[in-house]
Amino acid sequence: MSTPEVRTEAIGSTLLITIDRPNARNAIDAATAAGIAEALDRLETDPALRAGVLTGADGTFSAGMDLKAALRGESPSIEGRGFGGLTEAETTKPLVAAVEGWAMGGGFELALGCDLIVAAEDAKFGLPEVKRGLIAAGGGVIRLPKRIPHHLAMEFLLTGEPVSGARAGELGLVNRVVESGEATAVALQLAELITANAPLALAAVKKIVRAAEGISEPEAFSLQRKEMSQLMQSKDVREGMTAFAERRDPKWEGK
CATH class of the missing domain: 1.10.12 (Lyase 2-enoyl-coa Hydratase; Chain  A, domain 2)
Incomplete structure (x- = not known):
C-alpha cells in the first residue's frame, strides 16, 4: 500500500518505491520513514516480489533528514531499522537505488543501504552533516570507508562537499552511470536481471x-x-x- 509520502508500484516481480515529497526535496521526516519501512515490509512479505528499486520523485533522490521536522521533535529513524526505515534494516531481497539529482546526507546513506546504485551523471552525492555540527550517523561514517579508499571517504566525511554521479562512478561508488532521467529505467533493468535468479x-x-x-x-x-x-x-x-x-x-x- 502506498502512502502520501511514499508510492509503491509492482513492475513485474520488482517493487518500485518512490519517495514522494518533492516540495521538500524528498527529505525524510517521520511519516516518510514509516512509509519506506512499510514498502520494505511489502517487498519482504510478498512472494511475487523479488527485488526493489528505491528512487525519489521529480528528479531528486533525497535531500536527507528533514531539518524542519527534526526541529519539531520528529525522528527520521525507526528503531531497529535505522534512518528512513532502511539503513539498519536486514532485508533479504535485493534493493537497487536509482539516484537522480541530490542524494545528500541521509539521502546518500539510503543509497548506501541498498545493494546496488544507479546514478545519473549529473546526480550529486554528499555527506554535509559536519557543516551542521553533526556526523553522517545513518551509515555514512560506517559504510563509506568500506566502499572506497580511506582517504577518499574521509574527504566526503570531513569536507561535506558533494561529488557528481560521474565522479561517483569513477570512485566505484555506483554500478551504472547513466544520462539524466534514465536512472530508474536502468535500475529496473538491473532488478529484472536479478529477479531471474533463484x-x-x-x-x-x-x-x-x-x-x-x-x-x-x-x-x-x-x-x-x-x-x-x-x-x-x-x-x-x-x-x-x-x-x-x-x-x-x-x-x-x-x-
Missing part, C-alpha cells in the same frame, strides 16, 4: 556478505557451509540444475 540464493548471498563483514574468514566459511547445506536441500537447486540440463529457463518457487 530467490533463496539471492537471500543467502545477502546474508553471507552482511555477516562476513564482522567475523573472521574461517567463521565466514563456516556460516557459508551452513547456508550451502540448506540451499542444496531446496527445490530451487534441483530446478536450476534440471533447467540447465534441459536447456530451459528455471521456474523458481523460493522453496
Whole structure:
C-alpha cells in the first residue's frame, strides 16, 4: 500500500518505491520513514516480489533528514531499522537505488543501504552533516570507508562537499552511470536481471556478505557451509540444475 509520502508500484516481480515529497526535496521526516519501512515490509512479505528499486520523485533522490521536522521533535529513524526505515534494516531481497539529482546526507546513506546504485551523471552525492555540527550517523561514517579508499571517504566525511554521479562512478561508488532521467529505467533493468535468479540464493548471498563483514574468514566459511547445506536441500537447486540440463529457463518457487 502506498502512502502520501511514499508510492509503491509492482513492475513485474520488482517493487518500485518512490519517495514522494518533492516540495521538500524528498527529505525524510517521520511519516516518510514509516512509509519506506512499510514498502520494505511489502517487498519482504510478498512472494511475487523479488527485488526493489528505491528512487525519489521529480528528479531528486533525497535531500536527507528533514531539518524542519527534526526541529519539531520528529525522528527520521525507526528503531531497529535505522534512518528512513532502511539503513539498519536486514532485508533479504535485493534493493537497487536509482539516484537522480541530490542524494545528500541521509539521502546518500539510503543509497548506501541498498545493494546496488544507479546514478545519473549529473546526480550529486554528499555527506554535509559536519557543516551542521553533526556526523553522517545513518551509515555514512560506517559504510563509506568500506566502499572506497580511506582517504577518499574521509574527504566526503570531513569536507561535506558533494561529488557528481560521474565522479561517483569513477570512485566505484555506483554500478551504472547513466544520462539524466534514465536512472530508474536502468535500475529496473538491473532488478529484472536479478529477479531471474533463484530467490533463496539471492537471500543467502545477502546474508553471507552482511555477516562476513564482522567475523573472521574461517567463521565466514563456516556460516557459508551452513547456508550451502540448506540451499542444496531446496527445490530451487534441483530446478536450476534440471533447467540447465534441459536447456530451459528455471521456474523458481523460493522453496
